[in-house]
């Protein structure tokens with residue numbers, strides 16, 4: 276320890292001298308004398324005040340592209356010019372269609388001291404205060420553009436009630452009053468073009484609205500968004516097939532929505548973002564704000580409005596993030612078939628030898644669970660395209676159901692719920708922040724949205740060759756469909772067009788009866804054209820590439836809901852393994868009554884007696900009765916398709932009609 280003559284020296288080596296009040300003064304500057312010989316290793320202080328200290332903590336994101344090597348429009352542009360162009364593009368998106376002044380946008384978080392406000396107006400309008408200027412044209416809206424997950428966490432936690440970090444690092448959020456999609460509030464603009472192109476009328480998910488009403492709702496959303504202090508903007512891509520990639524812009528008011536889309540859409544590289552340009556499609560998500568019931572066509576306070584001509588979607592009155600994901604899926608169901616590409620509500624994975632399987636099925640039937648397979652490469656869990664080149668995932672993330680999730684049964688999904696993942700509507704311990712996946716207090720539809728690379732064996736880029744197996748999943752709560760059946764092409768088409776599942780309304784008191792749902796193409800809520808158009812494309816592709824169809828019941832065995840129980844996931848996985856390996860293709864088969872399904876007599880790892888459901892029912896009469904009941908439901912559902920031709924081949928149509936239940 277050294278002494279400096281006029282005071283003491285602390286063990287740390289700070290120079291101390293007696294002050295006026297008798298206490299020793301601490302100086303952070305080292306005195307020359309004691310700089311020589313002691314064990315003080317503290318680094319010299321570099322700042323004069325706390326603001327300077329904070330400014331050291333953050334450094335600017337590295338310029339994303341080495342500017343000298345860049346080609347294209349942005350090659351010689353300064354960062355400032357690039358930011359100005361981006362703001363101008365966003366300003367054009369947010370411009371009111373009825374007022375002469377565009378929104379005044381500033382880049383960055385309003386809570387942070389602005390750098391230099393970079394004001395931008397809608398390009399065609401220049402801000403000049405006049406007598407008609409409104410308050411809204413005088414204020415600034417801050418744009419939070421493609422923030423990172425860490426930044427979005429901070430925004431959510433600071434400003435959005437119900438946002439918490441869970442013990443595994445995920446961001447728990449609440450989606451508000453709506454915890455699922457609102458298909459009855461989905462409207463599509465019917466104009467001269469869509470009038471002829473789209474599927475309208477009975478059975479169609481496209482509820483019509485006119486252009487004028489769309490503009491009223493659009494203006495409502497845009498005014499709402501511009502009235503906020505800040506909005507989130509995501510510029511991202513859909514579809515991993517580079518030739519058919521779609522640029523999407525999502526404008527939203529919540530960090531939750533921005534992080535959800537960050538995870539679910541394809542994330543551009545910094546360089547791709549710099550060259551993003553004008554989006555192909557824009558979503559205005561003003562979900563916190565209701566639509567106006569006095570507006571024509573509005574039947575509730577929720578409206579999800581699609582305008583294919585304007586390439587825009589407006590969301591009012593629901594904050595459920597799945598509306599954005601599935602809204603864009605609808606757009607792909609319109610755009611892709613125009614290019615002879617089939618859009619599919621399916622999961623997709625690939626084996627080590629390049630064998631691709633598609634998993635179709637309605638919500639909750641197992642697309643995500645079964646496509647996430649530790650022994651195979653995950654291409655995607657929910658939305659795909661099948662083109663002449665093979666399959667491609669539309670999305671950049673997965674959206675897993677997490678009710679009753681267990682680490683043991685679904686380890687890859689469990690492990691994906693970490694920093695960056697959005698966890699919707701789950702219940703967690705106030706102190707430990709451990710999630711209770713069994714708890715349905717908020718909703719049964721709890722969900723985790725994570726980037727696809729959170730699954731260790733994801734295949735990036737998410738594309739693959741033509742499918743070898745097409746697996747149709749049904750969760751049959753009646754318990755009469757076999758665990759697995761091999762389908763011929765006509766049967767595959769019959770079941771694809773039917774789109775059957777039966778779930779039990781778990782949340783409604785006293786509901787014990789399974790409810791059959793038929794949803795054409797396993798996704799009637801998302802298709803834009805008549806189901807037979809997609810079915811014809813699927814038939815052609817399956818035939819051309821020699822794919823085999825399968826029907827897998829992930830639902831009940833040993834009786835209907837109430838007396839039987841859900842098929843063990845471990846057995847379903849064994850069945851799926853046997854399909855992938857080719858083992859099932861060459862098994863021995865027998866034919867079932869009523870549905871005429873080919874069922875194997877043996878599958879490795881699965882008790883043989885469960886393969887024919889009749890064996891698992893103790894009351895054989897009840898089985899037969901239930902089987903006939905379900906057969907009847909299939910028949911009456913299919914009636915609407917009886918006078919439709921599927922493709923150009925009249926023979927296939929006849930075969931499909933004959934491929935249903937027969938009794």
Ligand SMILES: Nc1ncnc2c1ncn2[C@@H]1O[C@H](COP(=O)(O)OP(=O)(O)OP(=O)(O)O)[C@@H](O)[C@H]1O
Nearest residue numbers: 637638639640641642643644676829842843844847
């Ligand atoms: N035998 C089984 N096979 C598949 N899933 C099962 C089985 N038994 C129970 N499950 C559960 O059923 C649920 C299947 O949901 P999953 O997320 O895979 O649905 P999905 O088809 O992807 O629906 P969505 O389109 O809504 O995302 C999971 O919670 C899974 O744990």
Ligand SMILES: O=C([O-])CC(=O)C(=O)O
Nearest residue numbers: 456597601637638657674
């Ligand atoms: O869109 C959603 O909310 C979830 C989903 O994948 C589906 O319902 O098919």
Ligand SMILES: [Ca+2]
Nearest residue numbers: 643657674675
């Ligand atoms: Ca899913």
Ligand SMILES: [Mn+2]
Nearest residue numbers: 620637638657
């Ligand atoms: Mn889905």
